[in-house]
Amino acid sequence: MIRKMSNFVQLKHLFIAPVLALAAVAGSAEANPADPTKVIRTAFEAADDGFDMARTQNFYSGWVSEVIFEPLVTYDYLARPAKLVPKTVEAMPEISEDGKTYTFHIKKGIYFSPDPAFKGVRRELTAEDYIYTFKRVLDPKNRSPSANFLAGKIAGLDELAAQAQKTGHFNYEAPLAGLQAPDRYTLKVVLNAKDYNFLNVVAYSAFGAMAHEVVDAYGQQTGQHPVGTGAYMMEQYVPRSKIVLVANPEFRGYTWDFKPSTDAIDKQVIKDMQGKKMPQIGRVEVSIIEENQSRWLAFQGKQIDFDKMPDTAALSVLDGDKLKPAYAEQGIQLQRVVDTGITYTVLNMKDPVIGGYSNEKIALRRAIAMAYNNREEASLLRNGQAMKLEMIIAPGVGGYDPAYRTSIDYDPVLANKLLDHFGYKRGADGYRTMPDGSPLLLKYTSNQGGIGQEMSELWKRGLDLIGIKTKFIVSNFADNLKAATSCELMMWGAAWMADYPEAENFLQLLYGPNSGHGNHGCYQSPTFDSLYVKAMALPLGAERNQIYLQMNRQFEADTAWVLNTTRIRSWLVRPWVKGFKKHPILHAEWPYIDVEKH
Template sequence: MSLSVAAYSFAASPDKVIRSVFEAADDGFDMVKTQNYYSGWVADAIFETLLNYDYLARPAKLVPNTAEAMPVINKDGKTYTFKLKKNIYFAPDPVFGNKKRELTAEDYVYSIKRLADPENRSPSANFIRGKIVGLDAQVRKAKKTGKFDYDAPVAGLQAMDRYTLRIRLNAPDSNFLYVLAYGALAAVSKEAVDAYGNKIGSHPVGTGPYMLEEYVPRSKVVLVANPNYRGFIWDFKSTGSAWDEQLVREMKGKKMPQVGRVEISIIEEEQSRWLSFQEGRIDFDKLPQLAAPVALDGSSLKPDLAEQGIRLYRTTEPEVTYTIFNMKDPVTGGYSKEKIALRRAIAMSYNTQAEISLLRNGQATKAQMIVPPGVVGHDPSYRSSIAYEPELAARLLDYFGYKKGADGYRTMPDGSPLVLKIRTEANASSRVISEIWKRGLDRIGIRAEFEVGNFADNVKDATGCRLMMWGGAWHADYPEGENFMQLLYGPNAGQGNHGCYQSKAFDKLYRQAVKLPPGKARDRLYVQMNRQMEADTAWSVHVSRTRNWLVRPWVMGFKKHPILLSDWQYLDVNK
């Protein structure tokens, strides 16, 4: 369903405050420049895409957002025509000269061109690479001249009039509407980008329900309701669950947003976040995994928490955690048999079940494939060919000439030192994972050094393929397997392919898959791509986490969406 626009009435109250918390730092709010999960969480409240997701519907369902309706699609499946809603305005900002600035189709043309501009080195540019008629030619020209010509027309990207946007694709793409709902394709204004330049990430200006009031990097983010936002009526349909039925009773018919202020603290330590929640200083949060034994009785809250009126919402994230190997690194990289054997042995030394029990407290399942449960393309019968087998891993290393020295640690086949450098973060969870890695690697005789960095900095270094090994997680940007497979696609190296993995076989399968509609044929290709990744051991795949969201009784309307990050505009506060 689409959101019905409220008659103008600024419903958001500054007295209604949501206090949120992030477990890691953002990387600014210019989503063309980053794929940081926490950046996206904030940016999705500031900027708007043409399409969005129904808040309650499961599985995830696309609905119009700034578009009046779902697009008209030509019979050949390659031309999309959108009509924008009128009277959508950017948040007040000096760049507009104290005038209200209306959103137009040209803003989306500019924003998509900006995503493609090679100067921006966007990690999300692959979402549109090769898809829009004429756009790749402009990119190639920009690489030659050193400047992207924003004024040059692109045949497949046209503002037909003030409110009509037409996009023509090179080939039908069943995932393209999902791409248009991704935050990197949200509308930004050229005036703001020109005025703030490289600082646009800390001075975002969008048309969404909130605007940035205060920003202390890696410490605090404060959002306030955008007075120019058009608002909507909360009118979502229940899926029939008891949780949804309560939400509909609480929220139906309200003018949104109700919450006038969002205060976000960055607290990386799990114990500190848990204490803050217990003290009532956080309104809702994922239960830290270390607190599961004291907070949960199976899949239910323990009585002391339930008696406080706290509610529990459980969901398995459409995500996978993994460790990447840098395929360009002189130690872990390369495609020779001995280098593949090294990576495979390393992956076989990691005890995923220890992670699930020691770190996750049972709140996770072992990931068998790149595409997680809840995402189209996941095969529940798939089993990874890489298991926790340290004894076999040790024999594999022996066979390929990684010999042990007098100290018990191995050298490279040429006798040079073998030392793994694993990048990690300064929090309790990362320390547990580092310990699991160390135990496993010690068992097979490989020395490892753990370099501690900040999450946002680690993402930057990983994007540039500068880390030998790094543990990450990928949460679905849209509910289709391509979103995960593109992380290993060769042309995305340095722009989301964090290990610079290059496989002609994998890339060929990927190109075949993206041309197919959803179905068994495409799913079979995803299975083959998984097997190819395992054969090269480009990743060590770990878990999909179960999230237990604890919600204070005064927070109304909460339901964690599998794709949507920003949810403050759907909530109310009643203390």
């Protein structure tokens, strides 16, 4: 899922989610056990883009949506590596012998949070809600960035989407061979071919059940009126400023009972949480604080309960992998984790200056990549809280090879020779022109907040060394993401966090048919695409991983991106927060933790 920094705009719209009288849920078999006096305060370093996950892949939108919408399956809170478990289903699905048919049995008595869209009637979750949700992702009018997760997979769904593309109307009532509800609580999904990652896809937040009544009621504003069956519901929403969630009174609750992994922290987590009725926390307050220093001051002032330590604070906070005494004495918990994510620079293959597949255009992109010192980003800009990225796939994800080394490294001397050879000549001002003598000007777009300015300065130093003039543009993350989705940005500093723990989730960002969805540089390589299709047909394991390595080499040959770093996160948690353990895929800990009165 895409994540980065965003802008705090002046125009704010206040939305208060309507909450129906508690009498409406008096018939619940189990009331949500959350204590309204238990409050967690946290902060995001960038803004969401609304909470209609069919229409966005914004990291922060997904963070909140995880606790509002419920997919069929999810991940165990403690298990490492990440392990799928039932969410709204009685058990993991029955899978046919040929691996193409999945049968899910949905639990009875799961209800959507109260909302006027239901006209005062309790609304139970059914199999049809998942059919509707899956269809929405392929509805052309939604232009879903997650469409590639389902495209080509479910029998009849692509044909229905193609018909909607022609007629301008998606027929949600049309029966599909691939999406069937034999009864109210049974969902049968039939695939076109065996898909070894299908359950990981189903666990993604874009496939958390939505009710058609909500979309009918709010239309284009559905993203600001999220209504799901999850543990929390929206109480207050000030776009790009504040999000307040409260316990969903319809949520059925659960008993905390997770088994330990091999992580040392699990023993204490279990001691603090075992047997508790969940969720415990009744209110979640999220502030959007883009600037690292402001967010760090908020944590130090105990205005937020946990946060990632800013890289700039590493020298004053950490002594190696431990807290310095001034912080340890406060009882602060430290959790150091390597992101299951990557940072990179998108290069637009459709751009008239840097795009294209001729030798001179590839040489230009290769020289640009060799001008960026990602080791310096890791050591200086991030104070050692990152590692140089060697491949497209993040550490901790299936298909990652720790022995792999990229063929493109920081080397401005060689970059200059490459540009000289392909006719990018220096002018009187020292800057190069295109081979035809026209001006050569790069446009690098960064996101406000964080270390965006420092990264732009690092880029400028490197590009000056090879004689390429660059214009640096600063804009907010949400706008940049929209422009990048349409392949409108020449160069853009981005990041991707794993939506599921397998390399496919990263490599699909470069798959040609995903241009205009998640492929933000519109990279289209027949060789890469054929390898992708070949890999998807293989079981997870060594043979598939070998093809992933070939895809990495092809990506390097075309120099479709510039690889930056993988970040090391230091999560700092106040002592009154119990049960906190950072998950590699899930982001919202709120339904799994507790907070003591303090």
